[in-house]
Amino acid sequence: MAEDLSKGNRRDPGWKYNHLQNPNDTTRVTCNFCGKTTRGGINRAKQHLIGNFRNAAKCLNCPHEVRDELRNYMEEKKLRKEVYTNEFSGFDEFDYQDDVGGEDEVQEIIHKKRGRGSFPSSTSKKLAKGKGPMDVFLQMQGTLRQANIKDSCDKEARAMTIQKVARFFYNNGIPFNVARSKSFKEAIEVVGRYGPNLKPPSYHKLRVPLLRKEVELTNEIINKHRQEWLKYGCSIMADGGSDRKQRTLINFLVNSLYGTVFMESIDASSFVKTGEKLCELLDRYVERVGEQNVVQVISDNGSNFVLAGQLLQRKRRHIEDIGKIPNIKKALQRAIALIGFIYGHSGVLNMMRDFTKNKELVKSGITRFALSFLTLQRLHCQKTNLRAMFTSDKWMISRWSKLPKGKSIAHTILMTTF
Structure with a gap:
């Protein structure tokens, strides 16, 4: 039996991306992408591939399309299970009360309780005369198809809505970065919460009362x-x-x-x-x-x-002038000397990047008047890594450590008041 299962005689798509190392043990499943073996059958293995489950670590090598395929499969399976559970769980027997009447007469499916809850209200709908449990199931399948149609309509409605929003931007020459504005997103959200039939504000209201209120x-x-x-x-x-x-x-x-x-x-x-x-x-x-x-x-x-x-x-x-205050002036001078030495020697710069994990001490493209103090902040954040660099064997045996400027810089870094 286990031998037959190990050869892929399964409908679950998870087996396309997992395998059994031991044909006789179907609880231990091995991932084809990273080689990790999970315990808990194919369901746990799918959780490992999809990620974001507490019971299984995420596979970092799983392709996105595989992850999406398995996620969709599990969601559809969960939906089918919930529908079946809600409609049929706790049903042990069905009793049909026939009523000899016209075509408008109906009959109800009555649940014979066995110490459990009563017939769910969503399925206690009256069905046409002569209908049984299979008819109920088919009726639910029709409901699912209607839900799929509704989802499709929702997608079309959303596509049309956002196209109208985009056209509003284009027709009025509104910069695209407005879409990143928090107030724009809030406006869209409150319109959605209001629902249909919202009348937009008039020219006068925008220009006078609403503007006055916003100023307040x-x-x-x-x-x-x-x-x-x-x-x-x-x-x-x-x-x-x-x-x-x-x-x-x-x-x-x-x-x-x-x-x-x-x-x-x-x-x-x-x-x-x-x-x-x-x-x-x-x-x-x-x-x-x-x-x-x-x-x-x-x-x-x-x-x-x-x-x-x-x-x-x-x-x-x-x-x-804050830059002329003695303590700040001295700190800025030391920082300038340190940055100049590190960035003026490519070997020292590469060494620094190794110790700071490629974090730079100077950020280009920022406002000039803030550069000095942002540099001081970065030096302070990298204090531990810089001290580790200037006390390492790599620095000690380098030719730069023998230079007078290098010795001065190392002394600055190792000061207790750094």
């Missing part, structure tokens, strides 16, 4: 940020850039422990090159947020912003 809600959010500014202080951030029309825009944001809030975007094309005008702009935001709440003002490091910062320091005496 936004002010409430900003007020919550202001409460945090009063408690712990905040940072004013001015970030400049150019749009498609080559206008110079400066975005003003305020950051605190509560989060970051966008305040305003200014068209600074006419005065961006003038340090005095930029200083007036920065000073206006310091006043708007509250001088006592401002911990720092972060801006670009262009010459115009540098001049604006110097002028702002003269007016606001408690504001100073």
Whole structure:
């Protein structure tokens, strides 16, 4: 019997991707992709191939199409089992009460209980005269076919719906990245929850009452940020850039422990090159947020912003260049020397990547004024790996460890105040 089963005399598709090492033991099944043997028959083996089951570790070598095939098979099998269980479990006998009447008369299938639950309500429907349990089963099969048709209709309805949404984007020139917006997804969800017959807002409502209400809600959010500014202080951030029309825009944001809030975007094309005008702009935001709440003002490091910062320091005496504070200045100088040495020697750079598992110490393509402090953060995160590198035999026997610069860098890394 076991010998016959081991030769694949099975309908379960799981046997296409598994086999028995011992024909006499059908509980131990071996995976064809990774060679792992599971205990629990073909069902456990399928769980191993599909993954995300507590009883079996996921096969990392199983192709996606095989995983999808087995998952669909198990879901269909589960559905068939549930339907059969719900409709026929606990049915030991059927008794038919014939009623001699016209064609409109019906009869009921009555369940003779044996200490179990009564006939399920979903199947206690009245059937045409003379129908038996097989008729009930065929009726359920028809219900399943209707469900499949409904699923097909749902797919078609969804395809048509999202096509309409896409056309709305195309016809109105809406940027595609709007689809990534959280508010766009929330709008789609609430429309779906509302259901049919939702009337869209009119031009007037969008332009006046709804806009006014949104401004009120936004002010409430900003007020919550202001409460945090009063408690712990905040940072004013001015970030400049150019749009498609080559206008110079400066975005003003305020950051605190509560989060970051966008305040305003200014068209600074006419005065961006003038340090005095930029200083007036920065000073206006310091006043708007509250001088006592401002911990720092972060801006670009262009010459115009540098001049604006110097002028702002003269007016606001408690504001100073963070890069010139002695402790921070010394830390930045050491970091620059360390990064310059590592990235200036390809051998040291490769060694560093081995110890940090290919994690870089400098990230390119980010805002320049934040680069120094993000680099400090990365150095701190990689502290353990860098110390392991500069105390390893690989470093000790390298020619770079004999260089005066290499010795200085190693000393910096191994400082207790790193």
